[in-house]
Amino acid sequence: MIFIIGYLSSGLPRSLEAAIQRYGSATYKAPAGTVLDPNGKLFVTLTYGKLLSRSYKIAYTLLNRALTRTVGECCLKPGDRIALVYPNNDPISFMCAFYGCLQAGIVPVPIEVLLTRRDAGSQQIGFLLGSCGVQVALTSEACLKGLPKTTAGDVVAFKGWPKLHWFVTEHLGKIPKDWMPQPRLTDETPAYIEYSTDKDGSVMGVTVTRSAMLENCRSLTMACGYTEGENAVCVLDFKREVGLWHSTLTSILNGMHVIFIPYALMKVNPASWMQMITKHRASVAVVKSRDLHWGLLATKDHKDISLASLRLLLVADGANPWSLSSCDQFLSVFQPKGLRPDAVCPCASSSEALTVSVRRPGRAGVNATGRGVLSMSGLSYGVVRVDQENSLTSLTLQDCGQVMPGSVVVVVKMLLKPREIHSAGDSVSDVGPASVMVGNIVQGNRLASAQGRDLGVLDEDSDNAKKYQFISEILRWRAMSTSDHVIFTLLNAKGVVTTSLSCSQLHKKAEKIGNLLLDKGRINTGDHVALLFPPGTDLICAFYGCLYVGAVPVTIRPPHPQNLQTTLPTVRMIVDVSKSVLVLTNQNMVRLLKSKEANNVVEIKSWPTILDMDDMPKKKLPVMYRAPTAEMLAYLDFSVSTTGMLAGIKMSHAAVTSLCRAMKLACELYPSRHIALCLDPYSGLGLNFFSIRVLHRRIQTCQYIFLPVMTLVGRVPKVTCCFCLYFFFFLCSSVRKLVGKRKEQNHQRICICMVMEKPSVVISRVMSLGFGCHKCKHLYITMGKLKLIKCLHDHRGKVWNICWHNDGKKLASCGEDKKIRIWQKENNNSWLLINTISNKHSRTIRQVSWSPYDDILAACSFDSTVSLYKIIKNNIKFITKLEGHESEVKWHPHENILASSSYDNTVKLFMEDPTGVDWICTTTLSSHTSTVWSLSFDKTGKYLVTCSDDKTIKIWQEYKNNNNELNWNCLTTINGDHDGPIYDVDWCKNTGLIVTACGDNNIRIYKDIDCHNFNLICCEINAHKLDVNSVCWNPNESGLLASAGDDGNIKIWRYYD
The missing domain is CATH 3.40.50.980 (Rossmann fold)
Known part of the structure; x- marks a missing residue:
């Protein structure tokens, strides 16, 4: 490992506040930040003079105005935490608010904007805000209008969030001329708190001190060679991690100009950031490998791009193995456009460690870094020989550059515990599971996983959701609606019914047990009660009796009368660990606990209060307890493993x-x-x-x-x-x-x-x-399988889509070479290329689809046009062009309806107008959160399946509204099965099976088990060497499937149960 020692410019400001003061006074007209509008034009520009004045206004307001109703006339003071809630398309307001907090000595906590109430619980931001003691949230006027409101016009109380006072940082009044910001705080005081997500999905807060923030900015300045007046382009999130460090902090320290590209614009125009580099001759760009990948696909805009001015292309996720291919492909394509090989600089970073390493731009000689190949021959002392660089026995590694100045990187070895001996005497190391996992990641192998489909989220404000929040209330409701419904029947060893329990009987007995706990047990809400019953209806009644009065039940297996020496201490251990204040049991168990044999094992006086359930009062429970929220504790679940380990979990009502x-x-x-x-x-x-x-x-x-x-x-x-x-x-x-x-x-x-x-x-x-x-x-589990029966090669580059003809013998395909090929299956099961269509689209053809009625072929392209062709005896006739979507097009199986989708996360349905001259859009479906890549009708045409970049599959149903107009609603969502974007989906008209093509190189097949409950029944691992782009069922031959991928191959499969 090479440590590079650099030098800082002596002219750098001593702090970020000093930088704003310097540039806001000396070069107040110089631009600090510019954001683009949805059309790709310069929308708002923030100068350093405006940044200085606005940050002063915000700092003065925070320190001198009462922003919270709970503290009366008291204002915020230095050291308080405050939330910054700004959308991703408003970096200007965020920068002013962020530096206003720094000027006032207040710690900002940047978070994401919530659009619905259900987003709050899933993102777990409320726990972070509550832990930081946040009471005030700064936002913009446009963002505040977009937040969900109550009927009174106030912002709704998000689930799990503390009560916040929302304050708009725009249109503030003037500050007194003699007012000055707070004196500079010590270096160890917190500067800001950045949220980070753990591997289990939990949200954590990372506190960054002022010294760490400033040292990171100085290190980045030295490593990246930033200078005053440079133009930079940023595509990343400016509120956290690399986007925050480079575009919001380090750029201000150096007096740079940053052009922010909203991600919504990137979805529409993936090459917009390269166009800004060309237009403004930017020397720095901060991107991710996904932006490089999408930039490669925007081939239409490549001709006007020049990257000769770019000296630093910072790849934020360069530490990830999959960024290697994106960097290599981007360099090979844009090197003729002026991109220098030494300008591509991956970096390694995290919210906790900040920037660890970055490849230095413009380095040559001994310190030059780049793409490296790790030789298996050298690792194996010459036993393994590598013939070529891209062989399977070589590991290609992404170089993330040298360690940052002031950073320390060490290799940690877990030493043996005292008196622990290695299995091989420390001379030979075993390959453990962690090593196998790392090896799979380095080689690009994806790890297997399984996940159940989404249950869906109930609307928390609906009456139906409130009724099913607590199981005790469900029992009360069932006791009234289905009182005589028998829910439990207990049989003895001879199969004879001994006890039966209906809904009303369970409810009445639970009420009596609740009265017993209140009158004789004198328990309080939240007390833990140990239930010591043999299996039967008494255990169930006692469980609900505890819930009726707000107690937390702890079910425990009773001790065995013939083995008290072993089983009774376990019972006592669970009672102690659960902190139970009362033991509820029956008369026989009370006698057993008070017996001489039990007293020899556990003294009777050491037990908590023991209550006999047989002595129950006859009066009803006056008031049933209802927990304030469904997140409160419902019961404790303890179990003892076969090795004697006691484990317990807390179960909430939700x-x-x-x-x-x-x-x-x-x-x-x-x-x-x-x-x-x-x-x-x-x-x-x-x-x-x-x-x-x-x-x-x-x-x-x-x-x-x-x-x-x-x-x-x-x-x-x-x-x-x-x-x-x-x-x-x-x-x-x-x-x-x-x-x-x-x-x-x-x-x-x-x-x-x-x-x-x-x-x-x-x-x-x-x-x-x-x-x-x-x-x-x-x-x-073991599922069905796919067998490869044929592989077709003729396309140059990636094959984007394939589609079977209605006769099941013709197959149309399109790809990166802007051509459409039509294949035909011969009687001897061989395949013949019979037609090629070209020169009709200016960009890559994304999709082809046959009409269900005749030989009309539809094709859509990245040039936002849909072309229609007529195939007459193997001759091709061009019909018309449709303007609009570019991602997907499918025919209705029985009507002249054309469905398409695109980057706007929607699905549109077109119908031919009565004149037969044009097609009009009749319906728009919107439920996906990202690009909708593909769709498919079922055999009836009343159901539609869509897949998206958000890794979900959605099933839609056709219905008629009150005006007898056709509409569609979303029936179910399938998620959790795919490890990448789902590029294609097809609904088999013969078997009802749904097949998907995914970016993780796999093909998955789903089956409708019951009432649109789809289960995964087949997963073909590595069906293609690269991304699977398209899948299509044969319309006539059941089980016959075609697929296409980035490897340029078209494969014919047969599915077997």
């Missing part, structure tokens, strides 16, 4: 209801379904089924009796689902005995074995296996 919804959807538990349970009712899913899922469907349970479970299943034909422990499989030797007694299981629909560790017995294939644990784990 988590409980979400778990119920997930289990209902996954197991298809409808209200009329009967379920047999043979589970542990004290923790995990057993507790969920016994005590909580009672509110959602009718359940029949069995008390730890494995053989009677089979008896129950065979005796009650209504039972179609069974959940059991894996000890159930030891009863396989009793199957012949059961068959002899005519106990059949032909009516069984689902039989799931619930395990928390690897079963010690072989699982039969007829059984499903469910894994559950207290930590988040993934489940991997």
Whole structure:
């Protein structure tokens, strides 16, 4: 590793506040920042003089005006935290507010703008603001108008957020002439707090001191060679990380001019940042590898671009392995446009460590850095030889330059613990899971993962959502609406019903238990109550009795009378760890705890108050407790592993209801379904089924009796689902005995074995296996498969799209070479290229689609036009051109309706006008949060599937409104399965299967299980060497699939179940 020592210019200001004072006085007309409008024109320019005056006004207002109603006439003081809420297209207002806070000594906390109330909980920003003690939020007038409001006109209270006073930083009054900013604070005081996201999705705040901020700016100035008056272009987020450090802080320290490119403009014109470099002869550009990639696709605008003035192209995510290919391709394409190879400078950084390293621009000689190849021959002492650079046995690494001045990088080795001996005597190291993971990342292999589909978000303000927030209120509602509905049936060892429990019986008994806890237990809201009951209805009633009075139930397995020496200390340990103030149990258990044998193990006086549930009052509960929010604690779930480790989790009311919804959807538990349970009712899913899922469907349970479970299943034909422990499989030797007694299981629909560790017995294939644990784990299953039967090569470059003809024998394809090729399948299963269409589009052709009625072929291009062709006996006739979208076009299966999508995140439907001369847009669908890449109708034409850059799939349904006009609404959203943008989707008209093409090189197939509940049934890993761009089912031959990708290949597959 090479450490580079540089020198700072002696003329740099001593601080950022001094920089604003210098440039705002000496060169007050010099521009500090400029932002572009949606059309790509210069919109607003901020000069250093305006930055100085506006920051002074904001600082004076913050220190001398009462901004919060809670503190009366008191104003903010230095050291207070304040939120900065500005949209990504308003860097000018953000810079003024940020430096106004620095002038006043107040710590700014930049956050993202929330557009809906449900965004607040998902982004977890409220926890950060509450931890920082933020009470005031600065924003712009336009941003404040866009925030959701109450009926009174105030900004709504976002979920999890502290109460904020919103203050607009525009149109402030003049400040007194004799007013001066606060004296310079010490170097160790916080300058700002930047939010960062952990790997588990939680939001953290990173406090950056004034000394760290200034040292980082000075180091970047020296490493990047910034000088006064330079023009820079920034595409990144100016509120955090690299975008903040370069465009907002270091640029001001050096008196530079930054041109900000909003990301909304980048979606419309990916080459806008290069056009600004050409127009203003900018010498610095701050981008990400995604911007380089999209800049390569904007080939239409390449001819007018000149990057000769660019001396520094800073790639913010250069430490990521996937940035290597983007940098190499961008350099090879734009080197003829004046881009110097030494101008591409990746960097490595993080919110916590700031900038770690950056490749220096314009370096030559011994300190020159660049793209490096790590030789496997050198690593293996010559055993492995590399023939060429791009072989599979070589590792190509992205060089992120030298370490920043003042930074220290070390290689850490985890030493052995005391008295720990290595398995190989420290002479040979084992390759561990972390090493395998790093190797996969370096080589570009994506790691496997699995995730359930999205449950959807309920509107928190609706009456339906409020009614289902708390399980205790759901029980009360069911007791009134379905009072006689039997929800539990308890059987003994002989299969005879001993106890049954209806909704009203459970509700009344829970009320009596609640009265018992209040009168004799004298518990308070939030107290923990240990429930010590054998499996049965008493445990369920006690569970809801605690919820009725605001107590937190803790279900504990009772001690075994024949083994008190081992089981009783475990019970006592859970009672102590859970901090239970009361033990609720039955009369038999009270006698056992007070017995002489139990007293020898645990002294009776050491227990908390023990309450007998059999001594219940007969009066009703006067008032039922309702938690203030659904985020409050509902119950504690403790379990003991086979190794003796005690683990516990806290379950909130919201988590409980979400778990119920997930289990209902996954197991298809409808209200009329009967379920047999043979589970542990004290923790995990057993507790969920016994005590909580009672509110959602009718359940029949069995008390730890494995053989009677089979008896129950065979005796009650209504039972179609069974959940059991894996000890159930030891009863396989009793199957012949059961068959002899005519106990059949032909009516069984689902039989799931619930395990928390690897079963010690072989699982039969007829059984499903469910894994559950207290930590988040993934489940991997064997699914269908695709078999490659043909690979077609003729395109030069990437193949963007393919489409089958209605006869199933012709296949149209388009690609990067601006040509359309038509293939035909011969009788001997060979393929012949019969037509090529060219010179009709000025840019890359993105999509082709056959009309369902005749031989009309539609093609759309990046030049924002859609061309229609007529194929007559292999001859091509051009029909017309449509102006508008450029991303996707599909025909309706039964009507002359054309659907298309584009970068504006919408889907548009066109119909031919009555004159037959033109086509008009009739419907616009908007639900995706990013570019909609593809869409497809089902065989009826009443349903539509779309896929997007936001990694989601959405199913739409056609309906008629009150005016008998056709409209579409979103039925369901599938997310979590894809690791990259979803570029294409196709709905098979024969089988109803949905196939997707993804940027992670994989092909996935979904099946409609029930009522548009789509499950992933096949995933073909690395179907193409690069991104999969298009997939299409054959309309006549079921299971036949075609795909195309960035590797230039067209592949024909056959799907097998």
